Structure formats: C-alpha cells, structure tokens
Amino acid sequence: QKEVEQDPGPLSVPEGAIVSLNCTYSNSAFQYFMWYRQYSRKGPELLMYTYSSGNKEDGRFTAQVDKSSKYISLFIRDSQPSDSATYLCAMSGTGSARQLTFGSGTQLTVLP
Amino acid sequence: EPEVTQTPSHQVTQMGQEVILRCVPISNHLYFYWYRQILGQKVEFLVSFYNNEISEKSEIFDDQFSVERPDGSNFTLKIRSTKLEDSAMYFCASSANSYEQYFGPGTRLTVT
Numbered sequence: 558q559k560e561v562e563q564d565p566g567p568l569s570v571p572e573g574a575i576v577s578l579n580c581t582y583s584n585s586a587f588q589y590f591m592w593y594r595q596y597s598r599k600g601p602e603l604l605m606y607t608y609s610s611g612n613k614e615d616g617r618f619t620a621q622v623d624k625s626s627k628y629i630s631l632f633i634r635d636s637q638p639s640d641s642a643t644y645l646c647a648m649s650g651t652g653s654a655r656q657l658t659f660g661s662g663t664q665l666t667v668l669p
Numbered sequence: 670e671p672e673v674t675q676t677p678s679h680q681v682t683q684m685g686q687e688v689i690l691r692c693v694p695i696s697n698h699l700y701f702y703w704y705r706q707i708l709g710q711k712v713e714f715l716v717s718f719y720n721n722e723i724s725e726k727s728e729i730f731d732d733q734f735s736v737e738r739p740d741g742s743n744f745t746l747k748i749r750s751t752k753l754e755d756s757a758m759y760f761c762a763s764s765a766n767s768y769e770q771y772f773g774p775g776t777r778l779t780v781t
Contacts, residue, residue, distance in 0.1 A: 589768040591768075591769075591770075593772075598758070598775075598777070599774055599775070600673075600760050600772035600773050600774045600775050601712065601760070601772045602772070603769060603770065603771055603772075606768060606769055608768075645712065647712075649767075649768060655700075655717075655764075655767040655768050655770075656702070656714040656717055656725050656727070657702075657704070657712075657714060657770060658714070659711050659712040659713075660711070661710075661711050662711075
C-alpha cells in the first residue's frame, strides 16, 4: 500500500463550480497536512497547511483533515480558470525536519 | 515577497560528470531541503539540512550526493558522477519552522 494516494484525474469542471480534491494515507505518524499547487514545469506553491484533524479556511480554499479515516480534502469554491493546475497533497510526521511525503497530484482544469 | 531561487534553470550534462545545483533559500529560514521529481512521477524527498548538518536523508541520497551551505545564503546539491536516472527536476525548499516549506522554481537536470 502506498503511503499517500491521490486520484490523478484529470478533473475538468466549469468555472464557478466547487472542486473537491482528496488524498488518503496509511502512516498514522503524519501530523501536518499540506496542499500545494503546481503549474507545469514549475515548483510546488504552498496553498495551505493543517495540523492534526480539523478544518482550515483561506479565501476560496478550505482544507479538511480526518485523521480517524486517514483522509484529507481540499475544497475550492467559485473555481476560476486560473485555478487550473496540478494539486499535490503532502504530509509530514514528527521527524526533526519534517520531510514531506507527496501524493501523485490531481490535474485540474477549470473551463471558462 | 521573499522567495527561494535556484540556478541554473536547466543543466545538461554527460553521464559520469559532476554537477552542482545551487539554491538561495529565504533569508530568515533555518531548514533547507532538496526534493526531486522525475517526469510524470511524484515529488520525492532527498535530504534535509538544519543547524549546518544533514538531519534526514532518503535512500535515494546515496554517496554520490552531497549538500553544503558554503556561506550564509547559498545551499548546494552536488551529484558526483551523474547517471541517466538522475535526470529530473530538482527542487530546493526552505522553511522557518520545518512544516511550512517553500519551494524554488527547480533546476531541470538532463543527463545524456
């Protein structure tokens, strides 16, 4: 079983739709949960992080973590064509420097 | 807004040659990382560096790899004798707190 699993998509939605992106994981030691956005051939851009379980909101983005189910989600409200990118979930545990373990990414296209 | 920078953006080298990839982390950050992404695959952790020493490294980071922080601003990754399978995007990241990791734009390494 892979440590972090993410549906690669591709996911295509109309502008204004609510987008739901998800990851599951197997390692109970993960404590920090991140979402990154990556445009083609660019570096990952940190969108949000959450510590342990719960929700976090930042503008149009909401991150949810359910540690009991080992399941995390990112919701994008009122999606825009500029949101078109690959979205990566990443997680880290309690190691001193908290190396990140990434999902494979979900490719999202928001159609105008 | 401060950002991580990396040079060069693209490096082409012949198998067996040494390469040095350079990074300038965000200035007040304390944790430094190298990740790589082979085309079409996940972002993978290579090594983390804190307090002037390696804190964690992955199985990928074998004796062919080394890291250095030669001065107060640069962070380098050296590959001593490149192999074809080292071809990838190499990302440097830095963090003030170890969990919010900010990535640079990457160096595309092509080994021929």
